Amino acid sequence: MNNYAEILNKCSRCGGCQAHCPLYTETGREPFVARGKIELLENLQSGNLEWNDTLAEIFSTCLLCGSCTENCPNGVRTDKLIMSARKELVDARGLPIIKKNIFHHFLKYNGRLNKAGQLLAIYQKSGLQKLLRTSGILKVFPMDLAKIESILPEISGKSFRNNLPISRGISHPKLKVAYFTGCVTNLVNPQVGYSILKILEANDVEVIVPEQVCCGIPAIASGDLKTGRFLAEENIKHFTGLSVDYIVMDCASCLSTWLEYPELFSSDEAAGLMPKLVDINRFLVEILDIRINPENELGIKVTYHDPCHLKRTPGGKTSPRELLKRLSPSYEFVEMDMADRCCGSAGSFNLTHYVLSQKVAQHKINAILDSNAKIVASACPSCIMQLQHSLKNNNSDIQVKHTVELVAQCLNS
Incomplete structure (x- = not known):
């Protein structure tokens, strides 16, 4: 944690973060709030503590929502500290087996992710999901698997990027953009992607969808910067040199991760792409200034x-x-x-x-x-x-x- 000693020293232990931490609101536990984690980090840095199961659980119990950082009077970047701590945890103890397999054997490979999406769609549509849910068999597994499985939305089973509609063609486009779809739009809700193509083409914007991989946030947020760096470098490689005005994104997490690429990986190529990055909402409002004027008065x-x-x-x-x-x-x-x-x-x-x-x-x-x-x-x-x-x-x-x-x-x- 040597690189973050200055950030650690900014904390005055005022406890103001308690009022803004969603997890402290629910638990009332000091280790789950920024001040408590900073105290633990200082003890880790000084050698008074070593990484163990308890500390691993404490540092995994953070939303990285940034509320503590946003409201800290001293400007303590607790989110940066948590990310650094998770990297040290991975360096010291390795990744949990499930995350290791997902990050190392799926996130890096679009073909495997697409296949996983297809299998999940079959699981849902074949009746197997209904059978397992009604049988109660999921409840015998650890980690409350029945509740976790219930979060799954309906999976399309088809990769958006592999099933792009034929463009109507724009002879004189106002702008040209590259679209970073993210994993969820690509595999779970392609309707978001089709909506973006429809809106942009209707407003004379040419859209290209380059080759791309996961933005890396699952790995980076878990402390696996090696996998995160690999994914970031792949994306930077695919988007560098494109003759486009902007790179649009529909995912808040993807956008924030891309914005961190230069800091995380010291990449000049990444820094060069930063001015082109834009959330789709901002692009539509501030850059295109679209006017929809719908006729249906549904209210x-x-x-x-x-x-x-x-x-x-x-x-x-x-x-x-x-x-x-x-x-x-x-x-x-x-x-x-x-x-x-x-x-x-x-x-x-x-x-x-x-x-x-x-x-x-x-x-x-x-x-x-x-x-x-x-x-x-x-x-x-x-x-x-x-x-x-x-x-x-x-x-x-x-x-x-x-x-x-x-x-x-x-x-x-």
Whole structure:
């Protein structure tokens, strides 16, 4: 932790982070808040502690939502400290076997990921999923497998990138963009990708979808920087040198990870791509300034959930809201309470800490229900899956959509 000694020393132990940590709100446990973790990190650095199972669990129990960092009067970057600690943990003890296999044998290989998506789709559509759920056999497995399995949304089984529609062609495009789809749009919800292609082509924007791999956030957030660096370098290689005006993304986590590439990997090529990176909502509002003007006066109330990784990027809070407001009169935007509070997904956190994740999510679900909205929009596939699952747990039929899905629907009105 030598590189982070200066950050550690900034903490005054005021405890202000307690008021902003979603996990401390649920547990009341000091090791789960920023101040407690910093105390442990200082003891690790000084040699008073060594990595063990207890510390591994403590440092895995963090959403990396950034609320503590955002509200720290001394500017302590606790998120950076946690990431560094997880790397040290992996260096000292290695990766858990499940993560090791996923990161080393799936994330690096699109063909294997595509095959996994196909198998999951078969599992869901063949009746096997229903059989296992009704039989109760999932409940005999450790890690509360039945609840974890229930998070799975409906899998398309077809890779979006391998099934791109034929472009109508744009003779004189306003702009040309490269589209980084991310894993979830590619394998789980291709409708988001089709919506983006439809919107951009309708606004005379030429879209290319280059070869690409996972952005690396699952590995990086788990401390496996070696795999994260490999994935980042692959993406940088595929996107460097493209004759495009922008690189658009529909995933808040992918965008924030790409923005960290230069710092994480000291890459000049990555630094050169940074000015082109843009969230799709910001691109549509600030760059294209699209006007939808839907004809159907449906007045369906829609609210918005802020992904933690997007709200701190330029235009990350304002652009999605402005986009939704432009869908009137088909949709009526209503703000919910605690819109920018973490939903508890945090990538795989809702899998590894299911019960705690759902407790965090319940605050957001209550706010959604109080808003009287019929649809919740967001701009993070992971958040969307979490909200869908948590709303279902609350016996709610409120839909959860990516913002671009609503825009694409309005183009038909």
